[in-house]
Amino acid sequence: GHTITWSNDLPHVIIRHDSVPGVLVDCGATLNINSGCKIFFAGNSALFVQGTLNAVATSWSDSIVFEGARLEQYYQDKPGQWFGIVFLRDTNNTSSCAAHGNFSHCVVNESSYGIYAGAGLTSDLNKYLGPSGRPVVQINNTIVKNSQYNAVYGFNANITATNSIFTTAGEYLIKLGLGGNYTFTHCTMFNNGSQYVSHDKESLLLSNFVSDGNGNTYAEALKTSFINCLLYGNLDNEISFNNIFNDTLTNFDNTFRYCDVKSNTDTFNMFANIHDNILINQDPYLSNPAA
DSSP, X not given: XXXXXXXXXXXXXXXXXXXXXXXXXXXXXXXXXXXXXXXXXXXXXXXXXXXXXXXXXXXXXXXXXXXXXXXXXXXXXXXXXXXXXXXXXXXXXOSTTOXXXXXXXXXXXXXXXXXXXXXXXXXXXXXXXXXTTOOEEEEESOEEEEESSOSEEEEEEEEEEESOEEEEEXXXXXXXXXXXXXXXXXXXXXEOOOSSSOOOSOSEEEESEEEOSSSOEEEOOEEEEXXXXXXXXXXXXXXXXXXXXXXXXXXXXXXXXXXXXXXXXXXXXXXXXXXXXXXXXXXXXXXXXXX
16 A cells, blocks of 8 residues: 655645545555644544554654644634544454554644544444454554543554543543453543533443444453553543443453542442552642643
């Protein structure tokens, strides 16, 4: 496939058109985004990835920014101005067209779904089961903020996040559904809502199943690891545990180590397979958390 590199000499503006509502990195292709690039999205457009996306900057002074195209003060930090960065699942369940993403020193702002890994082009949920074809996404030193729905949405995907901040979303801040494999290390996940979005749902959803609305349920093993993370917000409980399997957490394997979490203590102890050195419901006293 082709390899294309976006340079930082001019802004990149992504708009909708008839065939693809934005830009598509096709299967086998690679898009490299250089340090200092500014990518603006208009008209609910998105960046879709079936191949490989490398958005890797070397420092915050030349970070890569993804945000809405409206730069007036009225639109600053307003969620839902564009769809998000979407890694498409290979619903043929092969490894030949699994999407890959690498983020470092990026800011993803004002979208609907932030980083969404596992979306597909078919409504047949059987096509989303199994480990083959899962998108593989690495998020390092990155900020995802002001999302209409989710900062990170994993749908039977492989996501690794390190030293990153996820904040302010109108639904689950981190939504991990239909299983998958997820690791968060040295990350802050904080949601109090904003003037644009209310904070009514937990900051973290952990689920190993999904229903299609017709009485059919589809399940896939979930494995997560949260190491030295903050998971907090202004709800009484910030974690939703959804386990469909009647087992000893074999298919609902959640590890928390050295974390500060806002959660119901009994529920947390029941569904966190491994938990040690945990602070529960201890205010982290963040400085200017609404910023």
